[in-house]
Amino acid sequence: KAGVTQTPRYLIKTRGQQVTLSCSPISGHRSVSWYQQTPGQGLQFLFEYFSETQRNKGNFPGRFSGRQFSNSRSEMNVSTLELGDSALYLCASSLVGGGGNIQYFGAGTRLSVL
Amino acid sequence: EDKVVQSPLSLVVHEGDTVTLNCSYEVTNFRSLLWYKQEKKAPTFLFMLTSSGIEKKSGRLSSILDKKELFSILNITATQTGDSAIYLCAVPPGGGADGLTFGKGTHLIIQP
Numbered sequence: 001k002a003g004v005t006q007t008p009r010y011l012i013k014t015r016g017q018q019v020t021l022s023c024s025p026i027s028g029h030r031s032v033s034w035y036q037q038t039p040g041q042g043l044q045f046l047f048e049y050f051s052e053t054q055r056n057k058g059n060f061p062g063r064f065s066g067r068q069f070s071n072s073r074s075e076m077n078v079s080t081l082e083l084g085d086s087a088l089y090l091c092a093s094s095l096v097g098g099g100g101n102i103q104y105f106g107a108g109t110r111l112s113v114l
Numbered sequence: 115e116d117k118v119v120q121s122p123l124s125l126v127v128h129e130g131d132t133v134t135l136n137c138s139y140e141v142t143n144f145r146s147l148l149w150y151k152q153e154k155k156a157p158t159f160l161f162m163l164t165s166s167g168i169e170k171k172s173g174r175l176s177s178i179l180d181k182k183e184l185f186s187i188l189n190i191t192a193t194q195t196g197d198s199a200i201y202l203c204a205v206p207p208g209g210g211a212d213g214l215t216f217g218k219g220t221h222l223i224i225q226p
Contacts, residue, residue, distance in 0.1 A: 004156075033212050043157075043202065043216040056211035088155070094212060102148065102162055103214060107155040 002027065004093050004106035012112045018079040021109045025072050025093030031055075032074040033103060034066060037088040046089075049074050050096070078111075086113045116141045120203050120217035128225050131193050135201050135220045138185040143208030147186050149177055150202040152219070157202055160188070190222075198224045 005024040013019050025032050033056075034046040045058040049068035066076040072093075078085055090108045094101035117140040127133055139147060146164045150157035161170040163179035163186060170177050174193075179186045190197055200221050204214040 031212050033214070035214075035216075042218045043204075043214075045213040045215065048212040050211075056207065056209075056213040058213060090156070092214075101212075102159050103212065104159060105150075105156045 004091055004104055006089075006091050006106035006109050008109060009107065010110045010112075012114065013081050014114050015081055015083060017081050018077060019081060019111060020075055020077045021089055021091075021111075023074045023076075023091030023093075023106060025074070025091075026104055029093035029095055029104075030072050031094045031096055031101070032068055032072065033092045033094075034074070034076050035090045035092065036060070037090060037108070038086075043090070046076065081113045083113050085111065087111060116205060116207060116215040118203055118205055118215050118217035120201075120220050122220060123218060124221040124223070126223045126225060127193060129193060129195060131224075132189065132191045133193060133222065135188040135190075135203075135222070136185065137187070137203035137217055139203070139205050140184065141205045141208055141215070144181065145206055145208065147179055148204045148206075148214065149186070149188050150204065152200045152202060153198075160201075193224045195224045195226055198222060 031050045033048040037043045048056040068074045088108045092103035092105045094103045121136045149160040161177045168179040174191045177188045200219040202219045204216045
């Protein structure tokens with residue numbers, strides 16, 4: 001069974017640009033969550049999607065957005081990139097979410113903003 | 115606001131030693147506590163502890179949950195260099211959605 005797949009693995013962007021990251025969950029998983037990991041703040045929750053609806057959201061500005069498709073694949077978008085957006089972005093999937101399921105993580109997308 | 119605090123933040127031991135990693139938490143409506151190991155990129159799942167499963171063991175790793183005192187520990191016995199990693203503790207929110215709150219992690223280094 002394939003794991004969580006994130007693309008691309010690495011991205012280099014400049015300030016002001018926008019970026020789209022993609023996540024394919026484990027087959028059969030319907031909940032997809034996104035996290036940002038930085039050395040200073042650690043792993044921080046961005047948002048969770050379930051059945052194409054955002055079900056939960058962390059404390060991030062509106063420049064961070066996402067969506068989920070009918071096949072449970074998810075994308076996140078960051079607009080007007082800032083230097084502080086440089087981070088490892090991790091996607092995790094679980095069967096139905098809700099705190100009782102294990103979240104499995106992808107290898108992440110390393111975003112560098114110059 | 116949910117909160118997870120891990121200690122120590124870093125730990126250096128020699129191969130063969132036993133280590134204990136700590137995690138305290140504050141969450142409304144506790145559902146579970148999870149431990150992950152992160153070596154390079156993807157955190158990999160170790161244990162999930164719930165009210166009905168407060169002790170888990172897998173090989174040299176074991177974990178217990180104290181719901182009364184709101185903490186969990188992760189024990190690794192007979193450590194090996196391959197155990198070097200960041201160990202993360204996390205709790206899901208009390209509602210029906212997902213979105214783990216993570217601690218800062220314990221960076222464990224095993225010296226040969």
